[in-house]
Amino acid sequence: MTFDFTKIRKTSSSFELQTWDPEGVIFYGDTDPQEDWFMLGLRDGRPEIQMHNRLAQLTVGAGPRLDDGRWHQLVPALDGCLRRDSWLDQQAQASVSTLSSSLRSCSVExxxxxxxxxxxxxxxxxxxxxxxxxxxxxxxxxxxxxxxxxxxxxxxxxxxxxxxxxxxxxxxxxxxxxxxxxxxxxxxxxxxxxxxxxxxxxxxxxxxxxxxxxxxxxxxxxxxxxxxxxxxxxxxxxxxxxxxxxxxxxxxxxxxxxxxxxxxxxxxxxxxxxxxxxxxxxxxxxxxxxx
Structure with missing residues (x-):
């Protein structure tokens, strides 16, 4: 898959994964294969992220084993609320306000x-x-x-x-x-x-x-x-x-x-x-x- 970053309007992605394989690359992406790249994969059945660019170089592994042949979603929802938030520009603020109207009121104690x-x-x-x-x-x-x-x-x-x-x-x-x-x-x-x-x-x-x-x-x-x-x-x-x-x-x-x-x-x-x-x-x- 190839994405034109100038046309991207959404900053999140999600998918479900099914595998019996304990190790391998799920996806890899880069803007420069030598300087700026990102990888999501499995090591010993557990998710691992590798990121390399001018500002950061890291490898992080965490979470339960996923190599059990079942379907797993890799974007687990966070149970929480935000307040005093300021998002990017005015267009983004309007979008966030519209979305939050469909969620439960965070004023609930x-x-x-x-x-x-x-x-x-x-x-x-x-x-x-x-x-x-x-x-x-x-x-x-x-x-x-x-x-x-x-x-x-x-x-x-x-x-x-x-x-x-x-x-x-x-x-x-x-x-x-x-x-x-x-x-x-x-x-x-x-x-x-x-x-x-x-x-x-x-x-x-x-x-x-x-x-x-x-x-x-x-x-x-x-x-x-x-x-x-x-x-x-x-x-x-x-x-x-x-x-x-x-x-x-x-x-x-x-x-x-x-x-x-x-x-x-x-x-x-x-x-x-x-x-x-x-x-x-x-x-x-x-x-x-x-x-």
């Missing part, structure tokens, strides 16, 4: 966390999560709910093409744990203490502080929940399921699998309107759009 507005969803592959203990088999999920409103799904375990095997929903200030078979369990919602789901071969334990409920499930045998970990399509869903209309909005101060905190930026896919590293201090009408 925020705190650390992860915010799911109504209908937002994220999806993790079970193979990318810390794996269950083998003997005895056990897997745990912890949610730190800071704020919650409305009714809808908080999380589910299953696969994209089938109804979820296990689901945790918010309804009427209660948390409801349900499975593909058997009656659901209800637990009054208390903000603050972590909600914990512990899966064992004998069933599922839902607890929050001293409150505990046990859901008996056939976790062993063909088609069981335990076998999800052996399927390439096994998923942890957060928020609404694909194609599902949900009215719940909630903030998490963290999500832990097997005691390890999950990074929302590492999700297999997620809605763009999720605030990955911040939460509003209260759930109002101005917290439902992109951050």
């Amino acid at each position: 925020s705190q650390p966390g992860t915010f799911f507005p109504p209908g937002a969803r994220a999806e993790f592959s079970l193979r990318d999560l810390p794996q269950p203990h083998a003997e005895p088999w056990a897997f745990s999920l912890d949610l730190g709910l800071q704020l919650a409103a409305g009714s809808g799904r908080l999380l589910a375990l299953g696969s994209p093409e089938n109804p979820p095997w296990l689901s945790l929903q918010l309804q009427d200030q209660k948390v409801i744990l349900s499975s593909a078979s058997g009656p659901p369990l209800h637990l009054p919602l208390v903000l603050g203490p972590h909600l914990q789901l512990k899966l064992t071969t004998s069933g599922v334990i839902l607890s929050q502080g001293p409150e505990k409920e046990i859901l008996a499930l056939p976790l062993l045998g063909p088609g069981s929940l335990l076998n999800l970990w052996g399927q390439p399509q096994g998923r942890l869903f957060l928020g609404a399921l694909p194609g599902e209309a949900a009215l719940a909005s909630f903030c998490l101060d963290g999500l832990w699998a097997q005691g390890q905190k999950l990074d929302m930026d590492q999700a297999l896919s997620r809605s763009q309107n999720i605030w990955t590293h911040s939460c509003p201090r209260s759930l109002g009408n101005d917290t439902n759009t992109t951050h």
Whole structure:
């Protein structure tokens, strides 16, 4: 590809990458191959940038491995706000002002966390999560709910093409744990203490502080929940399921699998309107759009 710099009107680029190759050049560009060039590539599966010009010579490598055969976007969104900004010239100022009108109001007071507005969803592959203990088999999920409103799904375990095997929903200030078979369990919602789901071969334990409920499930045998970990399509869903209309909005101060905190930026896919590293201090009408 060849670009005429005098005709460029956009200063950003994006693309998705799929590769099994741990090392190589993704793209290279220069205005002078001896003095002014830029390279983006992979080294040991991780992104590396090399830049060389009269003002700087640097090599930087960072980020997760990308050589897993999946599609990855190389422009991760930053969850943040700007103020007191001055951009280039008046034409650029007008363009920025027009764009920001479609984003959420940065006047909303925020705190650390992860915010799911109504209908937002994220999806993790079970193979990318810390794996269950083998003997005895056990897997745990912890949610730190800071704020919650409305009714809808908080999380589910299953696969994209089938109804979820296990689901945790918010309804009427209660948390409801349900499975593909058997009656659901209800637990009054208390903000603050972590909600914990512990899966064992004998069933599922839902607890929050001293409150505990046990859901008996056939976790062993063909088609069981335990076998999800052996399927390439096994998923942890957060928020609404694909194609599902949900009215719940909630903030998490963290999500832990097997005691390890999950990074929302590492999700297999997620809605763009999720605030990955911040939460509003209260759930109002101005917290439902992109951050």
